[in-house]
Amino acid sequence: MKTADPPGGRPAYEGLIVLDLSQLLLGPYCTMLMSRLGADVIKIEPPGGDPLRMYRTASGSETAAFALMNTGKRGLRLDLKKEAGKELLLKLVEGADVVVENFGPHTLGRLGLDYRVLAERNSRIILASGRGYGLEGPYRDYLAMDLMIQAVAGVLTTTGFPENPPVKAGVPIADMTAGIHLMAAIAVALYQRTHTGCGQHVMVAMHDCLLPSLSSPLAAWLDGGTQPERTGNRHSGLAVAPYNVYPVSDGWIAILALTDRHWQNLCGAMGRAELADRPGFATNSERAERMDEVDRIVSEWTAGHPKQDLFELLGTVGVPAAPVLSLAEVVKDPQVRAQGMLQEVEVSGGRREVTFGSPLRLGASPPVPVSPAPGIGSDSKQLLVEKLGLSAAEIEELSDAGVI
Amino acid sequence: MKTADPPGGRPAYEGLIVLDLSQLLLGPYCTMLMSRLGADVIKIEPPGGDPLRMYRTASGSETAAFALMNTGKRGLRLDLKKEAGKELLLKLVEGADVVVENFGPHTLGRLGLDYRVLAERNSRIILASGRGYGLEGPYRDYLAMDLMIQAVAGVLTTTGFPENPPVKAGVPIADMTAGIHLMAAIAVALYQRTHTGCGQHVMVAMHDCLLPSLSSPLAAWLDGGTQPERTGNRHSGLAVAPYNVYPVSDGWIAILALTDRHWQNLCGAMGRAELADRPGFATNSERAERMDEVDRIVSEWTAGHPKQDLFELLGTVGVPAAPVLSLAEVVKDPQVRAQGMLQEVEVSGGRREVTFGSPLRLGASPPVPVSPAPGIGSDSKQLLVEKLGLSAAEIEELSDAGVI
Numbered sequence: 001m002k003t004a005d006p007p008g009g010r011p012a013y014e015g016l017i018v019l020d021l022s023q024l025l026l027g028p029y030c031t032m033l034m035s036r037l038g039a040d041v042i043k044i045e046p047p048g049g050d051p052l053r054m055y056r057t058a059s060g061s062e063t064a065a066f067a068l069m070n071t072g073k074r075g076l077r078l079d080l081k082k083e084a085g086k087e088l089l090l091k092l093v094e095g096a097d098v099v100v101e102n103f104g105p106h107t108l109g110r111l112g113l114d115y116r117v118l119a120e121r122n123s124r125i126i127l128a129s130g131r132g133y134g135l136e137g138p139y140r141d142y143l144a145m146d147l148m149i150q151a152v153a154g155v156l157t158t159t160g161f162p163e164n165p166p167v168k169a170g171v172p173i174a175d176m177t178a179g180i181h182l183m184a185a186i187a188v189a190l191y192q193r194t195h196t197g198c199g200q201h202v203m204v205a206m207h208d209c210l211l212p213s214l215s216s217p218l219a220a221w222l223d224g225g226t227q228p229e230r231t232g233n234r235h236s237g238l239a240v241a242p243y244n245v246y247p248v249s250d251g252w253i254a255i256l257a258l259t260d261r262h263w264q265n266l267c268g269a270m271g272r273a274e275l276a277d278r279p280g281f282a283t284n285s286e287r288a289e290r291m292d293e294v295d296r297i298v299s300e301w302t303a304g305h306p307k308q309d310l311f312e313l314l315g316t317v318g319v320p321a322a323p324v325l326s327l328a329e330v331v332k333d334p335q336v337r338a339q340g341m342l343q344e345v346e347v348s349g350g351r352r353e354v355t356f357g358s359p360l361r362l363g364a365s366p367p368v369p370v371s372p373a374p375g376i377g378s379d380s381k382q383l384l385v386e387k388l389g390l391s392a393a394e395i396e397e398l399s400d401a402g403v404i
Numbered sequence: 405m406k407t408a409d410p411p412g413g414r415p416a417y418e419g420l421i422v423l424d425l426s427q428l429l430l431g432p433y434c435t436m437l438m439s440r441l442g443a444d445v446i447k448i449e450p451p452g453g454d455p456l457r458m459y460r461t462a463s464g465s466e467t468a469a470f471a472l473m474n475t476g477k478r479g480l481r482l483d484l485k486k487e488a489g490k491e492l493l494l495k496l497v498e499g500a501d502v503v504v505e506n507f508g509p510h511t512l513g514r515l516g517l518d519y520r521v522l523a524e525r526n527s528r529i530i531l532a533s534g535r536g537y538g539l540e541g542p543y544r545d546y547l548a549m550d551l552m553i554q555a556v557a558g559v560l561t562t563t564g565f566p567e568n569p570p571v572k573a574g575v576p577i578a579d580m581t582a583g584i585h586l587m588a589a590i591a592v593a594l595y596q597r598t599h600t601g602c603g604q605h606v607m608v609a610m611h612d613c614l615l616p617s618l619s620s621p622l623a624a625w626l627d628g629g630t631q632p633e634r635t636g637n638r639h640s641g642l643a644v645a646p647y648n649v650y651p652v653s654d655g656w657i658a659i660l661a662l663t664d665r666h667w668q669n670l671c672g673a674m675g676r677a678e679l680a681d682r683p684g685f686a687t688n689s690e691r692a693e694r695m696d697e698v699d700r701i702v703s704e705w706t707a708g709h710p711k712q713d714l715f716e717l718l719g720t721v722g723v724p725a726a727p728v729l730s731l732a733e734v735v736k737d738p739q740v741r742a743q744g745m746l747q748e749v750e751v752s753g754g755r756r757e758v759t760f761g762s763p764l765r766l767g768a769s770p771p772v773p774v775s776p777a778p779g780i781g782s783d784s785k786q787l788l789v790e791k792l793g794l795s796a797a798e799i800e801e802l803s804d805a806g807v808i
Contacts, residue, residue: 012596029616037592055620065623068616115767134765137742139726142719143666147637147647148726151658154734156637156649158574160564166649166656166728168637169573170562171617173581178763180584180613185764187591188441192416192768194598200768208763209584211745212433212472213575214734215760216459219469221731222758229731233551233560233572243551245560245570252570254555262547315546322543322552324570327625327633330558330618338541341615354626356619359582359612360589361538363519364596364604 011038012365016190017096017387018042019089020073021080023050025146025172026130026206027102028069029179030186034098035072036358038368042383043073044089046080047402049376067353070373071345076384077377077404080111084403089113091388093121097199098186102130105141115201126189126199130182134205144206149174153210158217161232177213178206234291241287241294242266245324246302252324253307255298255314260284266319270301347372380404415442416769420594421500421791422446423493424477425484427454429550429576430534430610431506432473433583434590438502439476440762442772446787447477448493450484451806453780471757474777475749480788481781481808484515488807493517495792497525501603502590506534509545519605530593530603534586538609548610553578557614562621565636581617582610638695645691645698646670649728650706656728657711659702659718664688670723674705751776784808 016039020031028043028050035041043050052069053062079085090113093099099118101108108114108129115127132144139152147168150156155173156166185202193199216236220227227238233245233254242263243256257263260283267276275281275297280290287294302310307323314321325333336342340357347353353372384390384404398404420443424435432447432454439445447454456473457466483489494517497503503522505512512518512533519531536548543556551572554560559577560570589606597603620640624631631642637649637658646667647660661667664687671680679685679701684694691698706714711727718725729737740746744761751757757776788794788808802808 009600012592025619033588063623064626065619068619068623133739134743137739139719139739142715142726143722143724144726145660145662145724147649147658147660148724151649151656151728152726152734152737152739154729154731155573155575156656156658156728157730160571160574161568164565164568167564167571168649168658169559169575169577170564170621170634170640171559171573171577171614172620173573173575173577173617176617177577177581177584180581180588181763184437184584184588184591185766187588187595188416188764188769189766191591191595191598192766194595196413196768198768200766202767203765204763205743205765207739208743208745208761210575211734211740212760212763213577213580214731215429215469215472216576217574217731218735218758219467219472221735222468230574233569236574245551245555245572252555252560254551254560254572256549256551258549311546315543318547320547320549320552322546322548322556324555324560325558326561327558327618327621330556330615331622331625333556335537335541335543335556335611336615339538339609339612341612354622356616357612359585359608359616360592361607361609362589362593362596362604363606364600364602365592 009364009366011368012362014038016040016098018098018100019044019092019096021099021101021103022130023102024052024055025069025175026179026182027100028052029176030128030130030183031100032069032072032356033180033183033358033360034186036368037360037365041073042076043070043374044076044078045376047077064354067373068355071353071355072368072370073374074379074383075374075377076380079403080113082401082403084398084401086112088388088403090121093118093125095387096122096125097190098126098128100128100182104143105131119199122199124193124197124199126186126193127201128182128186129201129203130178131203131205133207135203146172146174146206149206149210153207154214154217155210157229158214158236160230162228162230166230174206174210178204178209181209238291239288240284241291242298244295246299248302248305248307248310250306253302253310253321254324255319255321257284258320262319263287265317266314269313269317269319272297343370345370345372377404413768413770415772416766418442420444420502422502422504423448423496423500425503425505425507426534427506428456428459429473429579430583430586431504432456433580434532434534434587435504436473436476436760437584437587437762437764438590440772441764441769445477446480447474447778448480448482449780451481468758471777472759475757475759476774477778478783478787479778479781480784483807484517486807488802488805490516492792492807494525497522497529499791500526500529501594502530502532504532504586508547509535523603526603528597528601528603530590530597531605532586532590533605533607534582535607535609537611539607550576550578550610553610553614557611558618558621559614561633562618562640564634566632566634570634578610578614582608582613585613642695643692644688645695646702648699650703652706652709652711652714654710657706657714657725658728659723659725661688662724666723667691669721670718673717673721673723676701747774749774749776781808
């Protein structure tokens, strides 16, 4: 960050203690970001562990997905279905700042751990809950995963080619957008606590979080528009040209001209300067009327070149453009590496695991070293001594009883 | 929120002043959320206004898109390319808490308004910048809009049917996820300021913000997986069945069985209880091996029913399911209305505009009344009196000079 950092700045969340009951993607992304800001994040897992540990493989072995989302946290195994486990959690709440969970609609209440119970132990505690749907409305008790929310929030109907069925975004945008909304809600509650001295219950629903991303298609619908609900890679309002993904010699490249200046720059790059001012092509509204012809002209040019050459050329002359990268290309992308968004962390035995950097860049909050993802309960003993002052005998008893 | 709200709670951001230079979607979503928390958001527009006002229509008329993202803000017109306009902004900075902008890579510096300049006027100011790419790396100076970021971050390669070309998510997920990340970064900086007394420069890049949503496909790639990069509406690892979008008599419905219990519940709903334990179908790994057959069985059942009937039935018996809603259906969805995520605001002349509620639900931060979206500079005079104490003559002079 080229900013005037206060010298000797400390991480923004240093000293905060987060009890992380969350699993899969929504909550763990939220708490990973908090750990990157210096919070002490304690990942509390049931005896079987976060399902993300085995989410993708039929073989039941732990996958890279867990490390991507859970580095920088410490691990505590705790069976909350046992009374002694619940009591340990409540004792931890007494010294903590935030509890994060994304269980199903009624799980926390069934465990006897709703906000009132936590607040009785610690009025400064912030309970943060991620859900599929909100607390009101006809769907409030329905099970919801990312695919469901994408379907009901209108993402599917707006994604794909008009001649094909609706299709989901290939990445779990409902989970992820809810995760960062939850982190924002916690951050606001921490700020508010500096004034009130009190914690509170904050909540986000995936369904609510995804809806505002529909603003453009919704606006078109509210304006009485008549274009198809999905337009492939074209502008959702079919009102901008060129705006598409074009074939190249080794795949595809996205190019768009939002302004006439972009179009003029593109014509120059294509060696077709004469097109820039030609009647029928000079303005966006003219080009949008002959979208197929414009796309054909651009395609004929792009098809003969590799995508990286075009990316550099168009980037340099001021045309918005970017290659469609494969997963293998994303992993090796020098931009991703330069920003530190994919990092390797050394784990015991010299093995290295890949994890994410944080998209939150704060000039006054220096980066913290990232520790490897915990095993299930890999820090249980240390945490129970450090946070609750338990003796070795007490810890052994809890372990024998299957509580930790 | 069924929480123990502190009686007489005030909105979390009441008293904060946000100078909002942002445009289109990224910044305006961030500042709309802050306005819903009680911040005084002043939308500062150039003489021509935020391009979102005319973004979608060839006719150049203002669209519903602007109101969706800009209610709850006040409007100040300011020409920052004029020295007097820049000086007015700096005077406002002296009494403000946050400045938000999502200009191109070098615009703020060219205007002479980078963080150091602002901090000289007010060391408590937080400058929040949204960008396409981060400050490091080979793409840092390239123009980037949502489509570019989706392409280069791997969203296109993972979206669509395997037999078709890559396709974008139909909603601008790069813009929107960056907008909420920026809001989270501001919230952290406001918290940190309560300790340090100092502001800072915070920044997010759309590219960085979108990458963590790739965790599942990236993990599959890191684990050495061999499934196709895009799998339509099936599980991205082809490891869960049923997991798809199925035809119904009036469209499509998404159904998945993440656990064997979900599968048993689904078999019961289909009137095919005998399938639940049949060898070859009883466990997810067996079902994933005969995915086509499982999908055929589910499709034959769904095809005879309307989607709302199946949604209610499956929701009630505990199977994750949701209908693929059209835009018209989303607008009328009782769940959306019950949660207040689409609201109508009365504007002058009895006209009503549609806007979003906030997905951030804070038990101790009561909702604030939502005012209509501002016109370009519709509050200029009032704001210059209220914030800077200008006289009517001074305001008229600035107006005549085209500064406001």
